[in-house]
Amino acid sequence: MVRCSKVLAVLLVFSFISKIHFVLGDGEANMFCSPREKQDLLTFKLGLMDPSHRLSSWVGDNCCTWEGVSCDNMTGSVVRLDLKNPIDYDLTEEEENEGYMAQLGGEINPSFLELKHLKSLDLSSNDFNGTSIPRVLGLAQNLSGLYMVEGVDNLEWLSHLSHLEHLDMSQVNLSYVSNWLQVINTLPSLLELLLVDCGLYQFLSLPYHNLTALEVLDLSVNHFNSPLPDWFSSLNNLLLLDLSHNSFRGPIPHVLKNLTKLTDLDLSSNKFNSTIPNWLNSFKHLEHLDLSYNAFHGTVSAAIDNLTSVTSLYLDANNLEDNIPTWFWNFSSQLSILDLSNNHIKGELPNTLPTQTRLGSNNFQGLLPRLTSNISELDLSNNSFSGNISLFLCHPSNKTYSLSAIDLSDNLLVGEIPNCWMYLTSLELVNLDNNHLYGNIPSSMGSLNSLLSFHVRNNSISGELPSSLQNYTQLQTTNLGNNDLSGSIPTWIGKSLPNLKVLALHSNKFKLLSSKHLLNRAVSNDGLCGTPLMKKCNGNGSGEIPNTQAQDSDEYDMMEQFYVTVGPGFVVGLTGFCAALVFMDKWRLAYFRFVEDMKDRLLARF
Known part of the structure; x- marks a missing residue:
């Protein structure tokens, strides 16, 4: 009897483990939706126009495996419909047009309302070309997440979605919906509100504040220019606030002072024109602070020194001035991103800098610090840094760095370009324009196989182009103009650099051009001669330009x-x-x- 009990216990344990594997191991692949919900989805699909066949997977018995359909791992009930058009604004124009062609259209069949366990519906980046959608959505009272892009003339239907926690109506034109705030204020469970680029321009008064549960509020890319209302101070649970790309002006609104739980604050691209307030020091949980592209003036506020959780700080494109405070570089050691570019800040740099450091277009001076292995992007352009760059780049010379972009242009740097680029193979961008560099281009620069852009314009670089540069197979732009480079332009420029789009070799001492591959790539160089250019080379290597009356007449016409x-x-x-x-x-x-x-x-x- 005991033996049978042990066997039974083992079987039960095995069955339990198999069940866990069935549910968790394969997830939704092992979940089967009910025939009724499958039929509801197929009816819903019938009303849609799907020119790119995005819903071609909606066949077979198991709707949990269909594109955009998510099911509960335990019950198999449909809980999410993600029909967002996967448009990516990083695409080329042709690919973006294809994305627009992939928009779903047609009609929203009310059959989706039969999906009783549906919690989230994403219809964004599509084009249903009508205002009937909101009235239908207002009946889906169990929704906790709604994401859509569609024209609306009112938002009254929203007030029926009392369980809504996530609302994204970004790019919906709400400029004619005067009561948008009053309606949204009726959603007591709302945790996330995204109204990006909705044509909004003013806040109306609220008789009561019902949005105190909000954790994420994004009102960026609108036309707000009035002061923030007092009820903002009651949003004590906010973690993220984005008011960027509006027209707010004056000092940072004092009503934000109470939002001490914030981890992310973005006020960039407005018209704030005060000093940075000292009360920012109360934001102990802040991790991301973006005050860029405003008109803040004065020195870098000491309040920032108390933001012990900040890892990314953007103060670029303001009117900050004077010497960088002595405490600032100790504070910056906690940062991964620091952007102070396009200000009027003075001072010298410490020995260590954040991973991504952008200090361009300021008044910094002194010697360059030694490059550390943690830096991935460094912009020190348009300052007054001086000295030799060898110690900066090549000490210690046995370490491999993660640097992907470096801009030292428009400074007072002198000396030869160092020969230690074999330790900087992650570089994609190098800009040394407008300095006082001389000597040859070192052969080790050919080690930069990932290089996309190489600029060394307006220096005193001499010698011939090293053959190792033909390893730049990813190179897209290069400017070597206004130097003392000489010799023949190598034919491999036109053959070994298939991605090259911009090539500037003007104002050098090149003599020969023997490859038709370079006809449209090497121009404005007074020393160039030889086929296929009009300028012929004489016996001593100099060039003479044919000058006939017929040719002049043709060129004039x-x-x-x-x-x-x-x-x-x-x-x-x-x-x-x-x-x-x-x-x-x-x-x-x-x-x-x-x-x-x-x-x-x-x-x-x-």
Whole structure:
């Protein structure tokens, strides 16, 4: 009897373990939705237009494996529908157009309301071209998460979603919905509210404050310019607040002082024009602070020294001035990202810097610190740094660094380019423009196989281009102009650099051009001669330009035609482009997101 009990116990344990593996090991792949919910989804699909066949996987018996459908691991009930169009604004124009073509359309069939356990619905970045969607959504009273992009003329239906915790209506035009705040204020369970780029411009008064549970509030890319209302001070549970890309002005609103639980505060791209307030020192949990692209003035506030949890600090593009405080570099040791660029700050640098350091366009001076292995991006451009860069880059010379971008342009650096680039193989961007560097380009620079951009314009670099540079197979732009480089332009420039888009070799001492691959890549160089250029080389290597009356006449006619057509063409093209931005919301949104993305990329590079 005891033996049978032991066997039974083993079998029960084995069965339990198998059950756990069944549920957790394969997840939703082993969950089967009910035939009723499967039919509800298929009915829902019938009303949709799906030109890119994103829902082609909606076949078979198990709807839990269908694209965009998520089921409860225990019950198999459908709990989430993620039908967001996966548009990525980092794509090329052609790929982005394909993304827009992949938008779902048609009608929202009310059959999805039969999914009684549905908690989250994401319809964003699609185009259903109508206002009937909100009225239907108002009946889905069990929703806790709603993500959508669609035109609406009112938000009254939202007040029925009393269980809603996550609401993302970014890019929904709410400029004509005057009571947007009053309706949202009826959602007592709301934890996350995202209203990015909704055309909002003012806060109306609230008779009572019902948003005290909010943890995330993103009102960026709108048109707010009025003071923040007093009820902001009651948002004591906020962890993230993003008011960037608006038109707030004056000092930072004092009503934010009570939001001491914040971990992320973004006030960038506004018109704040005061000093940085001392009461910021109460934000002990703050990890990310972005005050960039405003008009803050004065010195770097001592309040920042008390922000012991901050790891990323953006104060760039303001009017901060005077010497950097002595305490600041001790504080910066806790940072992974520091951006003080485009200010008027003076001082010298410490021996160690944050992982991503951007100090460009200031008044820093002195010698460069020694490069440490933790730095991945370093922008010290447009300052007054002096001395030799060898100690900065090459000590100790037996260490491999993680540096991916370095910009030392527009300084007072002197000496030869050091020959230690074999330890910097992660570099993608090197900019040494406008210094006082001389000597040859060292052969070790050929070790930078990942290099995308190499600039050393306006120095005194001499000698020939080393053959090791043909290893730059990823190179896209390079400017070697205004130097003393000499010899023949090697043919491998046109053959071994397949991704090269911009090549500037002007104002050097090159003599020969023997490859047609370079015809459109090497121009404006007074010393260039030889086929296929018009400038012929004589016996001693100098060039003479054929000068005939017929040739001059042809060139004059071509230039006259060019100037006659380029003006009207430019005006017509620019007018059409601006009109498209004014009248086509999606083009305008894509354009400005592209501009913002390129700005962020450039700031990240530098």
